[in-house]
Amino acid sequence: MTSADDSAGLTSYYEQKIEHLELTCTPNTRVALRNDSYVLHKILPTKVDPLVSLMKVEKVPDSTYDMIGGLDKQIREIKEVIELPIKHPELFDALGVAQPKGVLLYGPPGTGKTLLARAVAHHTDCTFIRVSGAELVQKYIGEGSRMVRELFVMAREASPSIIFMDEIDSIGSSRMEGGGGDSEVQRTMLELLNQLDGFEPAQNIKVIMATNRIDILDAALLRPGRIDRKIEFPNPTEGSRIDIMRIHSRKMNLLRGINLKVIAEKMPTSSGAECKAVCTEAGMFALRERRIHVTQEDFEMAVSKVMKKDSEQNMSINKLWK
Structure with a gap:
């Protein structure tokens, strides 16, 4: 086979590759070129920061x-x-x-x-x-x-x-x-x-x-x-606060007779995240006393701690605006 035949065969091969790339390339596609002929060689992955x-x-x-x-x-x-x-x-x-x-x-x-x-x-x-x-x-x-x-x-x-x-x-x-x-x-x-x-x-x-x-x-x-x-997304109502605390306390070992409605009534302006924080803090109070169950008193102390922290933050914000 002569060098002319080799060149023709190589050209035909590259033409087929180009036709295939033209079918799969889209605008802004990144491609690689061959150094010797500058023919399209392959499609590169999209560059993302x-x-x-x-x-x-x-x-x-x-x-x-x-x-x-x-x-x-x-x-x-x-x-x-x-x-x-x-x-x-x-x-x-x-x-x-x-x-x-x-x-x-x-x-x-x-x-x-x-x-x-x-x-x-x-x-x-x-x-x-x-x-x-x-x-x-x-x-x-x-x-x-x-x-x-x-x-x-x-x-x-x-x-x-x-x-x-x-x-x-x-x-x-x-x-x-x-x-x-x-x-x-x-x-x-x-x-x-x-x-x-x-x-x-x-x-x-x-x-x-x-x-x-x-x-x-x-x-x-x-x-x-x-x-x-x-x-x-407004702040939750009393019924919503009860639902939120019920969801976040369902895996906790609660003492029989805990009334979440009473806890929800003590948090009239709280958000859903604060309701979750109360459940977590109640568990921490029980943990400090080396108990394996959470009591109503734990929840009441947790409300005092979470809501006091919230009120202090609001007071500091009000001072900044004055």
């Missing part, structure tokens, strides 16, 4: 709806917006209704926003990507925007996926008319708006945002089509 990769939770969260007390309405709403479109998209197609893209969870700290986001990821068996808004506030120009882009690239590759953005007010606060504020933070928010507009609900990517300050969020972030539903 290591900081973005750390946001991906490899294991499905173990939180379930049974672990959440007093949030029946909120659970029903998030099921409609997140769980139903992922599990049964054909229902939306049959009705001709567009699938929701995202939901905003807002309310005071400790009311169960993060816990519910983890629970819905567990029940949908989705890749859970958690990111704090503060992590997207970067020092150098363009870094925050790039991280947002790579975050959504990773979500597309790992779909079905849920992106949980906590403390969204860090990058989503209202823009001033005079153009004041941190321009880099605004660029990051504009990139987030662009990404929310750029993906289709059928891609099985859902966005859950959480904040304690809905009053300072930009109106462009909250409009329908980006955030399709807003779910409020």
Whole structure:
């Protein structure tokens, strides 16, 4: 076989490889070239910033709806917006209704926003990507925007996926008319708006945002089509507090006759997280006395300790504002 035949055979081989790559390549695909002929050699994996990769939770969260007390309405709403479109998209197609893209969870700290986001990821068996808004506030120009882009690239590759953005007010606060504020933070928010507009609900990517300050969020972030539903998480009622403490004390060795209703009445302004803290503190009081059971008195002392700590924090905050 002559050298011309060898060259022709090599050219034919590379043409076949190129045709195959053209079928599998998409815009922004990273490829490797051969040094001798600059012919496409292979497709490289997508480059993702290591900081973005750390946001991906490899294991499905173990939180379930049974672990959440007093949030029946909120659970029903998030099921409609997140769980139903992922599990049964054909229902939306049959009705001709567009699938929701995202939901905003807002309310005071400790009311169960993060816990519910983890629970819905567990029940949908989705890749859970958690990111704090503060992590997207970067020092150098363009870094925050790039991280947002790579975050959504990773979500597309790992779909079905849920992106949980906590403390969204860090990058989503209202823009001033005079153009004041941190321009880099605004660029990051504009990139987030662009990404929310750029993906289709059928891609099985859902966005859950959480904040304690809905009053300072930009109106462009909250409009329908980006955030399709807003779910409020108020402080629990007395009945909800009883449910929460019953959930967190069901594995504890409680002395017969403990009345959780009396405990709940002594915590009128407490959050769900504080109800859980009371159960933990009650167990610690029993542990200090080397007992294997928890008494009503342990719970009452735990309420005094947790609520006193909470009132001291509120007093210090009030002093700062004066």
